[in-house]
Amino acid sequence: MASLTVPEGNLITPEIIETRSKSSVSDLQSQTGHSVSPDHNLTPQTMCPAFGSLRVLTRIDGVQTAMVTDTGCLYGLTFVTHFYAARKSIAAPAFGTKELVAGNVAEAAIAACIEASKMPGTKLVAAISLCVAETAGLTEEMLPRQINGVDVILVRVPAYAIHSHPEAKDVAINALLKRYAPAQTETTEDGVERPLTYDGSNEEEEALRRKVIMLGEVFPADPISVDAVLKRLGGGLAATLPSRNLDDYKLARRVGAIAAVHPFYGGSVATLRAAGVPIISGAPVGPEATYNWIKAVAAALKLDGELAEQVAAEERDKCKAIISQFPLRGRVMVCGYEGNELLYARLLVEAGAEVPYISTSIQKSLYTAADEAWLKARGTREIVYQKTLEQDVRALDRYQPDLVLGTTPLSAEAKQRGIPGMYYTNMLSVRPLFLSAGLAGTIQLIRDALERAPRYAWMREFFEGPRPTAPAGPAPINTMD
Amino acid sequence: MTDLNDLPNRAPAADQSRAPIELIRDLESTSGYWAAVWTMCTLPDVHLICDAPIGCFNLVATAVPDYTDAIPHIHNITPSVMREQEVTLLGTAGAVRRAVEALRSLHPDKTLIVVSTAESEMISSDHSDWLSKLDPPVPFFWSQSLEGDEWEGRDRALLWLWNRFGRERAAPLSANDAQMVNIIGPTYGCFNSPADLHEIKRLIEGAGGKVNLVYPFEATLEDTPRLSRGAVNVVMYREFGEALAKELGRPYLFAPMGIRETTEFIQQLGDLLGTRAQADAFIAREKQTTLAPLWDLWRGPQGDWFATTEFAVVAGRSYTEGLVRLLADELGMKLHFASGRPRRPGEMDNIQIRETLHKKQPAFLFGSLNEKIYLTEAQAKATHFIPAAFPGAVVRRALGTPFMGYSGVVYIVQEMVNRYYDLVFNFLPFDNVAAAGQPKEAANPLTAASRLVWSEAARAQLDRHLEGIPWISRISASRELRAQVEVYAIKHNLREVTPDTVEQALAATAAQR
Numbered sequence: 001m002a003s004l005t006v007p008e009g010n011l012i013t014p015e016i017i018e019t020r021s022k023s024s025v026s027d028l029q030s031q032t033g034h035s036v037s038p039d040h041n042l043t044p045q046t047m048c049p050a051f052g053s054l055r056v057l058t059r060i061d062g063v064q065t066a067m068v069t070d071t072g073c074l075y076g077l078t079f080v081t082h083f084y085a086a087r088k089s090i091a092a093p094a095f096g097t098k099e100l101v102a103g104n105v106a107e108a109a110i111a112a113c114i115e116a117s118k119m120p121g122t123k124l125v126a127a128i129s130l131c132v133a134e135t136a137g138l139t140e141e142m143l144p145r146q147i148n149g150v151d152v153i154l155v156r157v158p159a160y161a162i163h164s165h166p167e168a169k170d171v172a173i174n175a176l177l178k179r180y181a182p183a184q185t186e187t188t189e190d191g192v193e194r195p196l197t198y199d200g201s202n203e204e205e206e207a208l209r210r211k212v213i214m215l216g217e218v219f220p221a222d223p224i225s226v227d228a229v230l231k232r233l234g235g236g237l238a239a240t241l242p243s244r245n246l247d248d249y250k251l252a253r254r255v256g257a258i259a260a261v262h263p264f265y266g267g268s269v270a271t272l273r274a275a276g277v278p279i280i281s282g283a284p285v286g287p288e289a290t291y292n293w294i295k296a297v298a299a300a301l302k303l304d305g306e307l308a309e310q311v312a313a314e315e316r317d318k319c320k321a322i323i324s325q326f327p328l329r330g331r332v333m334v335c336g337y338e339g340n341e342l343l344y345a346r347l348l349v350e351a352g353a354e355v356p357y358i359s360t361s362i363q364k365s366l367y368t369a370a371d372e373a374w375l376k377a378r379g380t381r382e383i384v385y386q387k388t389l390e391q392d393v394r395a396l397d398r399y400q401p402d403l404v405l406g407t408t409p410l411s412a413e414a415k416q417r418g419i420p421g422m423y424y425t426n427m428l429s430v431r432p433l434f435l436s437a438g439l440a441g442t443i444q445l446i447r448d449a450l451e452r453a454p455r456y457a458w459m460r461e462f463f464e465g466p467r468p469t470a471p472a473g474p475a476p477i478n479t480m481d
Numbered sequence: 482m483t484d485l486n487d488l489p490n491r492a493p494a495a496d497q498s499r500a501p502i503e504l505i506r507d508l509e510s511t512s513g514y515w516a517a518v519w520t521m522c523t524l525p526d527v528h529l530i531c532d533a534p535i536g537c538f539n540l541v542a543t544a545v546p547d548y549t550d551a552i553p554h555i556h557n558i559t560p561s562v563m564r565e566q567e568v569t570l571l572g573t574a575g576a577v578r579r580a581v582e583a584l585r586s587l588h589p590d591k592t593l594i595v596v597s598t599a600e601s602e603m604i605s606s607d608h609s610d611w612l613s614k615l616d617p618p619v620p621f622f623w624s625q626s627l628e629g630d631e632w633e634g635r636d637r638a639l640l641w642l643w644n645r646f647g648r649e650r651a652a653p654l655s656a657n658d659a660q661m662v663n664i665i666g667p668t669y670g671c672f673n674s675p676a677d678l679h680e681i682k683r684l685i686e687g688a689g690g691k692v693n694l695v696y697p698f699e700a701t702l703e704d705t706p707r708l709s710r711g712a713v714n715v716v717m718y719r720e721f722g723e724a725l726a727k728e729l730g731r732p733y734l735f736a737p738m739g740i741r742e743t744t745e746f747i748q749q750l751g752d753l754l755g756t757r758a759q760a761d762a763f764i765a766r767e768k769q770t771t772l773a774p775l776w777d778l779w780r781g782p783q784g785d786w787f788a789t790t791e792f793a794v795v796a797g798r799s800y801t802e803g804l805v806r807l808l809a810d811e812l813g814m815k816l817h818f819a820s821g822r823p824r825r826p827g828e829m830d831n832i833q834i835r836e837t838l839h840k841k842q843p844a845f846l847f848g849s850l851n852e853k854i855y856l857t858e859a860q861a862k863a864t865h866f867i868p869a870a871f872p873g874a875v876v877r878r879a880l881g882t883p884f885m886g887y888s889g890v891v892y893i894v895q896e897m898v899n900r901y902y903d904l905v906f907n908f909l910p911f912d913n914v915a916a917a918g919q920p921k922e923a924a925n926p927l928t929a930a931s932r933l934v935w936s937e938a939a940r941a942q943l944d945r946h947l948e949g950i951p952w953i954s955r956i957s958a959s960r961e962l963r964a965q966v967e968v969y970a971i972k973h974n975l976r977e978v979t980p981d982t983v984e985q986a987l988a989a990t991a992a993q994r
Contacts, residue, residue, distance in 0.1 A: 047544055048536025048539050048544070071510070075512070077536075078507060087857050094503035098628075100627065131536070131568075135568060160565055160600070407543075409543060
């Protein structure tokens with residue numbers, strides 16, 4: 001693996017991860033400390049972290065979920081899960097003071113798992129352990145690995161320990177990978193233990209070794225366009241995780257590489273790395289990253305290098321042609337809580353927008369480093385991880401943007417000020433993003449939003465009255481505080 | 482690894498030493514913590530601090546009220562944001578203290594209230610003592626989130642607000658207040674409350690009353706003592722609010738649903754306020770105006786259909802009883818089942834409702850998202866689902882969609898009749914325009930069906946399948962099911978349809994969906 005030549009920053013080998021993670025431990029801790037600064041960072045922005053897990057798990061065919069938690073939590077989490085199309089009845093034990101005093105948290109969890117396993121066609125029951133159950137001490141050993149022939153896994157997502165819902169997606173996927181694609185080791189002739197990887201010893205395995213699995217929740221059109229590009233190189237896309245199909249998780253150890261297209265799958269990546277699967281970071285977003293990504297995937301899959309160069313350059317040029325036809329003009333704040341904000345920001349910057357401020361719910365990690373460096377070299381002033389609403393609102397004051405792609409409270413604040421705003425989660429996550437095809441759609445969405453500015457101003461004035469004194473044009477960017 | 486055969490013995494029911502585990506499906510009522518937030522945050526001069534991990538804050542303040550109350554987010558609440566170190570080591574007092582200090586400087590004009598959550602109660606974070614020693618003291622509300630449901634929770638929160646911020650400063654009732662009426666409820670998270678509230682105000686004014694305070698929804702914390710100036714209290718919901726009304730010690734009425742109850746409500750309110758003549762005149766006028774469409778529909782062809790149509794209700798206590806009163810008692814529709822919230826002994830829980838709906842579906846189902854899921858699971862295309870309760874994403878902010886009062890009677894009947902029209906419109910199989918140019922046999926394989934023979938047993942089998950389908954839809958459904966069986970038989974070159982053919986065909990069709 002060390003002999004592969006790939007563009008700098010894209011391929012993360014086990015060795016690189018080892019050294020980088022050692023050096024970045026203290027850096028990470030400083031990001032997660034809890035303190036309220038003098039300028040009041042009170043309101044972290046994320047969906048309930050557990051939602052990330054629940055969303056991934058309820059969408060898999062043949063998976064039923066059992067939630068071990070209190071009533072308020074159960075009510076809220078099932079509500080948002082069904083809002084996003086889960087439509088799956090969810091079992092739970094009643095779990096209040098009475099049950100806690102009795103101390104039968106494991107029995108309660110098992111009872112709910114048995115109820116969940118009764119649904120015809122169930123292959124897996126995921127017991128989801130939330131704050132209250134975690135505090136009561138529910139552990140993996142307390143649950144059987146199977147109930148009546150149905151697999152059981154424990155997914156532990158207490159919101160107090162996992163700080164964002166993207167990172168809880170990683171917890172769910174990692175739990176599935178550990179069950180369905182566990183690392184296996186072999187001992188070589190000279191007595192060295194190493195991960196047992198698939199070597200392509202038959203035709204099916206050979207074909208799988210030329211394919212990649214994308215790790216990251218993407219719009220359904222993205223995998224299709226990625227697969228089409230990789231097929232031109234003699235490779236392909238084997239699956240995208242999270243997937244609706246449980247079998248896709250079983251493939252993860254057998255493919256040629258994993259492309260972690262979102263930066264918050266650290267746990268899953270570690271599991272797959274231990275299984276000896278090469279990992280590629282970054283995503284095919286915007287001309288430059290698209291070019292690099294195609295070449296990195298081709299290198300990891302050991303596909304034809306010359307052909308990869310040609311296809312990557314073609315795709316890059318297509319992106320550039322779209323941008324030159326529809327360039328973006330304006331100042332945009334990218335402030336979602338989905339964990340993929342840096343990717344969108346890259347695309348907007350390459351398309352001509354000014355993106356001075358980016359914020360996200362996930363923590364800073366080695367997987368965000370390359371995008372952060374790229375963006376900061378191209379005019380981004382601030383990138384805030386594990387952000388709060390207060391930080392975002394102060395940025396709104398400071399940067400006076402033309403468009404805000406934000407959380408619901410931030411978008412509402414922007415619209416309150418007559419600035420176009422969109423809820424990042426509902427508007428951007430439901431569109432293709434990758435390669436030239438994704439680029440075109442995203443740029444169009446942003447252009448339209450920028451052009452709607454007079455409507456936002458009119459609506460604000462209708463409800464709130466004329467501004468006392470209207471500043472002329474966007475204010476210059478102040479220095480950072 | 483656990484021995485699988487051992488599992489039933491490990492199941493809690495077999496363990497005599499402990500109470501059996503109660504199982505829940507798809508919760509319909511949330512917790513006391515949510516109730517406290519949704520009650521107290523309606524008061525704009527309050528700022529709440531919830532002693533919560535980030536998830537408990539996000540769900541109650543943003544993610545859910547976005548889609549129940551159609552608001553961007555609840556702005557006057559801040560979490561303590563407990564993290565692992567607070568849960569395992571430090572306790573949450575430090576986190577709460579930081580929030581109190583910050584919010585004091587940000588919102589000096591607001592009353593801060595700290596509320597407990599399931600997780601803070603779990604780690605016994607009772608802050609009442611040290612918060613009471615601050616200057617000024619900060620009230621602490623133990624929301625009983627691990628015990629109570631949202632209905633008792635709202636009751637407790639309302640009583641607490643009155644006892645803490647109202648009772649001592651309350652003025653006695655004066656002669657000027659004789660026609661003053663309070664409305665107790667709604668809070669955030671009360672289904673369809675803007676339209677119902679609008680209608681109840683209209684009825685109160687029609688009966689000769691004046692609305693004094695809509696508490697808490699249109700009040701401030703500062704207004705709380707003014708509750709004592711209501712000569713009569715109208716409690717919006719059977720689910721909560723009565724405890725406060727009793728405490729206020731004045732006569733109270735529940736907001737009405739259905740024709741008779743609405744009429745009695747106006748009359749009784751007239752008696753209590755000394756405006757009976759005005760109330761009677763209002764009722765007479767309403768019959769000519771607001772309520773006239775019901776009389777017209779009753780006399781028209783639409784009225785005939787009520788008695789043949791079945792419905793079911795799963796909703797809050799007020800809506801459940803109100804809809805049964807209106808639709809079954811007054812209009813004569815057939816009641817399949819009803820289950821109110823909070824649930825009473827003998828009423829079906831969600832596990833039973835799910836099983837019931839999987840077996841047989843009514844023509845109309847008033848319910849929440851949960852019932853909608855069960856209908857989806859049963860592929861019940863012939864049932865009209867009408868949202869009537871949370872949970873569920875639905876905008877009910879228009880003032881013209883009430884369920885309560887005379888306006889509610891007309892709105893509900895109008896909605897049902899319109900859906901009945903839809904049913905009639907879709908009554909016949911659709912002649913597919915796209916397939917018009919194709920050869921007859923290919924476009925409609927049933928042209929070959931005339932050669933098929935149905936056994937008596939097969940016909941009976943098909944009828945059994947039809948029994949689960951609402952009556953009005955059975956005719957078209959029978960045609961559809963019959964066609965499915967015949968297409969299957971033709972494909973498999975069968976000459977005769979047997980009960981087995983029916984089962985196989987319907988199973989195959991269901992699998993294709």
